[in-house]
Amino acid sequence: MKFTKTDIPGCFLIELSAFRDERGWFSRLFCQDTFLKEGIDFQVRQINQSMNKERHTFRGMHMQRPPFSEGKIVRCVSGAVQDFVLDLRLGSPTLLKTSSFHLSENDEKLLYIPKGIAHGFLTLEESSSLTYLHDTNYVPEAEFGVRFDDPAIDLILPYAIRNISEKDVSYPLLSDFKGFKI
Numbered sequence: 013m014k015f016t017k018t019d020i021p022g023c024f025l026i027e028l029s030a031f032r033d034e035r036g037w038f039s040r041l042f043c044q045d046t047f048l049k050e051g052i053d054f055q056v057r058q059i060n061q062s063m064n065k066e067r068h069t070f071r072g073m074h075m076q077r078p079p080f081s082e083g084k085i086v087r088c089v090s091g092a093v094q095d096f097v098l099d100l101r102l103g104s105p106t107l108l109k110t111s112s113f114h115l116s117e118n119d120e121k122l123l124y125i126p127k128g129i130a131h132g133f134l135t136l137e138e139s140s141s142l143t144y145l146h147d148t149n150y151v152p153e154a155e156f157g158v159r160f161d162d163p164a165i166d167l168i169l170p171y172a173i174r175n176i177s178e179k180d181v182s183y184p185l186l187s188d189f190k191g192f193k194i
């Protein structure tokens with residue numbers, strides 16, 4: 013596994029090392045010790061999957077408020093997505109900044125998203141699925157969301173959204189948001 017810093021401190025792209033032969037490939041998707049060696053103590057509490065039928069479906073931007081903030085490891089297991097992270101950490105030099113990554117089933121990459129960072133994605137192909145490892149259990153009361161088009165953030169979509177939940181278009185705007193203490 014090769015960890016590469018991103019422009020959001022604490023968020024890493026991780027390249028997997030696949031074992032290839034004439035049958036195909038085999039790859040380790042997660043290793044607690046390897047993450048620990050990179051200074052990331054990630055203990056899996058929940059694993060989720062998101063399947064999206066159509067291209068240009070948007071989910072996000074989601075996180076859980078403290079004290080239920082969650083770290084996530086995201087892998088695109090089918091299709092392709094433009095993945096987005098949004099820094100909502102109090103005092104972060106990149107507070108309210110977004111970063112974007114192309115993830116696909118063929119690029120053998122993981123994205124590590126630390127606590128205090130909201131996550132979302134726009135599908136680029138039909139039948140695009142993401143698997144998420146979470147280090148915190150789901151707590152409905154702690155859900156927090158940011159609208160993709162909130163003027164307080166700099167999220168730029170490569171394509172217009174064709175499919176989004178009512179919940180994801182209804183979050184209140186972030187006006188005068190100072191960040192969550194993580």
Ligand SMILES: Cc1cn([C@H]2C[C@H](O)[C@@H](COP(=O)(O)OP(=O)(O)O[C@H]3O[C@H](C)C(=O)[C@H](O)[C@H]3O)O2)c(=O)[nH]c1=O
Binds near residue numbers: 060072133144
């Ligand atoms: C996350 C979660 C959700 N749920 C329930 C809550 C809703 O009734 C239903 C769908 O949840 P939600 O609308 O939040 O699903 P997405 O819109 O795909 O949100 C997810 O995708 C974005 C991009 C993320 O990064 C979040 O981890 C995750 O919330 O599953 C559960 O029962 N357990 C869970 O762990």
